[in-house]
Amino acid sequence: MSAILFNLFAIFTVACALGVVFNRNTIASALCLLLALVGVAGIFALLEAFLLAVLMVLVYAGAVVALFLFIVMLLDVSGGERKPFGKATVFSGIISAGLLVVGLISFTKHGAQTTAELPAGAAASGSVLKAYGEQLFTTYLLPVQIVGFLLLIAMLGVIVLSKKFQGLEDIK
Amino acid sequence: MNPELIQAAADNPWMAIAPEIALAGLALLLLVAEIFLPKSKHGLVPSISVAGQLGILVGLLVNWNGASVGQPLFNGLLMPGAHTQFLRAFFVASSLLVSVLGVVALAKQKMPKVEFFVIVQVVSAAMMLLSQANHFVLMFVALETVTVGFYILVSYVRTNPLTLEAGLKYLITGALSSGLLLFGIVLLYGVAGNPTLPGSSADSMNFDALYGFLQANPGNFLASLGIVLVLSGVAFKIGAVPFQIWIPDVYQGAPTPVTAFLAVSSKAAGFAILLTLVNVFSPYAGLVATVIAIMAAATILFGNLAALTQHNVKRLLGLSGVSHAGYLLIGVLASLTVPVAASAIYFYLFAYLLASFAVFGVMTHVAGENDADQELDHYTDLAKTNPFLGGILAIGLGSLAGIPPLAGFMGKLLVFMTVFAAAGAPVGPLTAGCYYGLLGVAIVGVVISIYYYFGWIKAAYFDTWRAPLLEGETDPTPARTPVACWMRLTLGLLALASVVLGLYQGPVAGWLLLR
Numbered sequence: 001m002s003a004i005l006f007n008l009f010a011i012f013t014v015a016c017a018l019g020v021v022f023n024r025n026t027i028a029s030a031l032c033l034l035l036a037l038v039g040v041a042g043i044f045a046l047l048e049a050f051l052l053a054v055l056m057v058l059v060y061a062g063a064v065v066a067l068f069l070f071i072v073m074l075l076d077v078s079g080g081e082r083k084p085f086g087k088a089t090v091f092s093g094i095i096s097a098g099l100l101v102v103g104l105i106s107f108t109k110h111g112a113q114t115t116a117e118l119p120a121g122a123a124a125s126g127s128v129l130k131a132y133g134e135q136l137f138t139t140y141l142l143p144v145q146i147v148g149f150l151l152l153i154a155m156l157g158v159i160v161l162s163k164k165f166q167g168l169e170d171i172k
Numbered sequence: 173m174n175p176e177l178i179q180a181a182a183d184n185p186w187m188a189i190a191p192e193i194a195l196a197g198l199a200l201l202l203l204v205a206e207i208f209l210p211k212s213k214h215g216l217v218p219s220i221s222v223a224g225q226l227g228i229l230v231g232l233l234v235n236w237n238g239a240s241v242g243q244p245l246f247n248g249l250l251m252p253g254a255h256t257q258f259l260r261a262f263f264v265a266s267s268l269l270v271s272v273l274g275v276v277a278l279a280k281q282k283m284p285k286v287e288f289f290v291i292v293q294v295v296s297a298a299m300m301l302l303s304q305a306n307h308f309v310l311m312f313v314a315l316e317t318v319t320v321g322f323y324i325l326v327s328y329v330r331t332n333p334l335t336l337e338a339g340l341k342y343l344i345t346g347a348l349s350s351g352l353l354l355f356g357i358v359l360l361y362g363v364a365g366n367p368t369l370p371g372s373s374a375d376s377m378n379f380d381a382l383y384g385f386l387q388a389n390p391g392n393f394l395a396s397l398g399i400v401l402v403l404s405g406v407a408f409k410i411g412a413v414p415f416q417i418w419i420p421d422v423y424q425g426a427p428t429p430v431t432a433f434l435a436v437s438s439k440a441a442g443f444a445i446l447l448t449l450v451n452v453f454s455p456y457a458g459l460v461a462t463v464i465a466i467m468a469a470a471t472i473l474f475g476n477l478a479a480l481t482q483h484n485v486k487r488l489l490g491l492s493g494v495s496h497a498g499y500l501l502i503g504v505l506a507s508l509t510v511p512v513a514a515s516a517i518y519f520y521l522f523a524y525l526l527a528s529f530a531v532f533g534v535m536t537h538v539a540g541e542n543d544a545d546q547e548l549d550h551y552t553d554l555a556k557t558n559p560f561l562g563g564i565l566a567i568g569l570g571s572l573a574g575i576p577p578l579a580g581f582m583g584k585l586l587v588f589m590t591v592f593a594a595a596g597a598p599v600g601p602l603t604a605g606c607y608y609g610l611l612g613v614a615i616v617g618v619v620i621s622i623y624y625y626f627g628w629i630k631a632a633y634f635d636t637w638r639a640p641l642l643e644g645e646t647d648p649t650p651a652r653t654p655v656a657c658w659m660r661l662t663l664g665l666l667a668l669a670s671v672v673l674g675l676y677q678g679p680v681a682g683w684l685l686l687r
Contacts, residue, residue, distance in 0.1 A: 139247045142310065152294070160283070160284055161324065
């Protein structure tokens with residue numbers, strides 16, 4: 001059952017991800033991204049990482065993609081005619097695609113670690129919300145504090161880079 | 173709550189990171205000062221910043237032996253090493269000098285002033301934590317704080333199109349490098365947390381646990397892949413080939429104090445974390461050594477050859493910074509077998525700090541309103557019209573080039589000597605010949621670098637022919653900023669330290685090399 005569901009979600013995610021790249025319409029691309037993230041959340045749920053699945057939907061699908069859509073609509077980007085790719089771009093694209101294929105093949109060939117069964121009932125520390133919260137405010141208190149400062153300077157940055165200041169003429 | 177968790181919370185020894193807290197607290201104080209001081213007194217804020225950082229630096233030097241070396245702090249997130257106190261002082265000194273340059277450079281721009289100092293201090297505090305990281309979570313959070321701060325600082329003067337271009341390029345390459353790093357961390361976390369493998373750990377992001385796992389599983393494919401990806405992510409930060417692509421444009425577009433900050437602090441933080449990681453990955457020494465050796469040779473050659481043709485001094489310094497990263501990388505390679513190589517690297521970085529800030533200090537005074545437009549031609553007659561700046565420039569560039577008896581020469585000598593010692597015990601697939609070959613490449617690089625460094629000195633000291641100005645044309649050379657008295661003192665001290673440290677390495681090298 002779970003194998004069928006995994007395949008279903010995996011195909012769904014990859015199809016939606018391809019939709020993000022190949023769609024001409026930016027809004028349709030963003031909506032495809034949303035669906036791809038829901039697919040990833042489904043895979044997380046199958047792996048019993050329910051917290052991650054919920055966060056994926058809440059944060060990425062809910063907040064981040066909504067922000068993307070908001071900005072796309074605000075800027076009103078129209079697709080326009082796409083320029084044909086230059087020779088160098090095509091050449092480097094083929095090389096990268098080849099490297100990616102080689103990488104994937106070697107990954108599947110050597111990546112399998114062991115065939116032994118995992119011991120049952122061992123949940124990762126981040127998969128249960130209570131354990132996660134407790135860890136966050138005890139063991140990982142210092143990183144949480146640093147993130148506070150990160151958000152502070154990010155906010156200052158937004159002010160500096162976007163606010164209109166007296167006597168400052170922005171480039172057009 | 174269970175007692176274990178309460179104990180874990182109580183185990184957070186905040187006093188052990190007092191310098192970092194003081195620096196971040198000073199940043200908050202600046203924000204509060206901006207709110208409460210009347211508009212006419214806002215000029216005081218940079219002075220508070222400089223004075224406060226000077227105080228923290230003095231406090232650090234007074235409490236030099238206060239660090240708890242070798243004890244895991246914050247439940248194993250931090251592990252102050254033998255060089256922690258030195259690196260703290262290094263980052264505070266660099267942050268102080270960036271702030272001093274910022275006072276001069278920002279006076280020419282209409283941008284808000286206070287935020288610059290706040291961001292510089294928070295970023296420096298994050299670097300201080302980064303250099304003691306013992307856990308991937310802390311390392312990544314601190315590194316992101318540094319990177320996000322730099323995204324803002326690089327594009328700070330947003331009225332300049334080149335600055336905006338630099339900001340965008342740094343954002344994209346920085347995000348890519350964070351992605352590579354994160355992908356590597358996830359692979360290592362996943363494989364080292366696999367309960368069916370020997371030596372696995374539930375807390376596999378901890379460096380000690382990871383070291384144990386790597387030792388128990390030599391030649392694991394996923395672990396090797398993770399190691400290469402993590403090293404690539406860090407290589408972006410230090411600007412090693414093939415991850416140097418962002419350097420020239422970002423260095424040119426960023427405001428000059430930020431360029432100095434990138435060149436000195438960001439590079440030092442990258443090397444501090446690289447040295448920690450190389451230790452953790454030492455069970456895979458063969459792989460790490462091969463990657464670093466190839467990267468080092470390419471970095472030295474690329475940096476020096478690309479710098480040869482530059483006319484913009486900021487691009488020149490950026491590309492020469494790439495080659496300095498290459499010399500340091502062969503030191504990192506040596507540190508796999510010769511532990512004292514880490515000390516040599518830190519001495520090199522200290523000499524690099526002194527010389528770089530002397531040169532950047534001169535640059536802020538020669539630059540005009542357009543900060544990205546700093547050509548070699550603008551230095552014509554500098555030594556004649558302003559012998560003080562000319563002298564500082566010559567000492568700074570001479571030290572960067574590694575001319576005896578300046579500090580830069582001693583730094584290079586120490587690093588090369590450790591590589592020579594490391595050649596006695598080559599690692600993995602490398603032979604002693606590889607080490608000697610790398611040394612040869614480095615020496616060729618140094619010789620090439622003398623050409624462009626002295627080209628700059630020549631521009632400042634010797635008359636060059638210039639096309640006479642036609643009628644109606646204005647002189648393209650921007651007016652030079654007069655050097656304030658305190659700036660004379662700062663630059664003079666930097667140059668003096670470069671000279672003294674070249675002749676007598678006593679206290680600094682003695683302390684470092686005894687670690």
